[in-house]
Amino acid sequence: MSFFKKLLSLFIKKQSYYHLISKPIIGKEEIDAVVRVLRSWTVAQWPEVGQLEKSFCELTGRKYAVAMNSGTAVIHAALYGLWIGQWDEVICPPFTFVATANAVLMAWATPVFCDINQDDYMINPKMIEAKITEKTKAIIAVSLYGQVFRYDEIKKIADTYNLKIIEDAAQSIWATYKWIPSWWLGDVWTFSLYATKNIHCAEWWILVTDDEECYEKAKMIRHHWQSEKTRYEYHDLGYNYRLTDIHAAIANQQMKKLDWVCKKRQENANLYNSWLADLYPIIQTPYLHEGNMHVYHQYVIKILSQDWYSRDWLMQYLKDLNIWCGVYYPKPLHLHPHFSRIWYSKWDFPVSEQASQEVLSLPVHPLLSSDDIFFIISAIKSYVNKH
Ligand SMILES: Cc1ncc(COP(=O)(O)O)c(C=O)c1O
Structure with missing residues (x-):
């Protein structure tokens, strides 16, 4: 172990949370809210869930909100709600979490993958038109890492071909596209x-x-296809996608922290941006579209892998210093068995495949101090300088 690395490890022992790629905020407010729900005896879906849905309508300015217990459930319900089903095709990127495409399969539709941009890692609008057939009904665009996809171009295509747009904004609450909040798109x-x-x-x-x-x-x-008025009348195949008031009570408290959390992530990201800039082109900081507000769910650097630098080596180097990083995502969806068996094979989406070898998420969560960020920056610099 080099002298520098030893020094860093000694320093790190004093800190308890360097190593985490994410750290959920759980304050007294959340704990009190859960206790309140437990003591109320109404722990299932009511009234905190109702309050949460109302808060989301107020926050987004949109008419309706439905809360559910997973992302797959929500995307499945959205597809179902938009009348997308058997024989239909839905275009989505292969460089995303599997839930995006699994939900399409669950709706009995076919996911049609479309490769991504090299700069922002999101669906490439220039490649979408070639994927459209008479069966295409929708595009699921993923706002990856906390930044919104190229909406204008995708909207133009959707309008031309009469397609619906579902935004998988798993990672991008509060983000804006050209100053427009993501939830309006x-x-x-x-x-x-x-x-x-x-x-x-x-x-x-x-x-x-x-x-x-x-x-x-x-x-x-969400509720076994029962309506609120006709309980125990099952009008079609439904599921249990409900969530509990215990969860909703935490979420209602978290809503109050949204602004602070996103700003803190942006501050951390800005530190990385300024201090890692001189490592270009070996290390590239996240691409930001003009006018976009990124909320840095992930702070993702690109490592230009060469013989003497590699993403995986850097990750190991940081891990040895207890700095935990992540790779989102190490294998694009088309290479996983349930997609590759039927439709796809290697080299079909080269940009996604390359991205999966180059990206590295650094800790950016709001509980990191600027000292923590500087520590991580010095570790990255020491790795690059060593090679
Ligand atoms: C981009 C994206 N889409 C969808 C999901 C939904 O996953 P799950 O069904 O496990 O909640 C996730 C997970 O957080 C995600 O990151």
């Missing part, structure tokens, strides 16, 4: 409050929309 906007997200309640998702029919269908599918 698309027919349905879906957002995650999973434990690692900018705000969280352990497990949980919400969809917002102005489409009344989609809203009604989503509510029914």
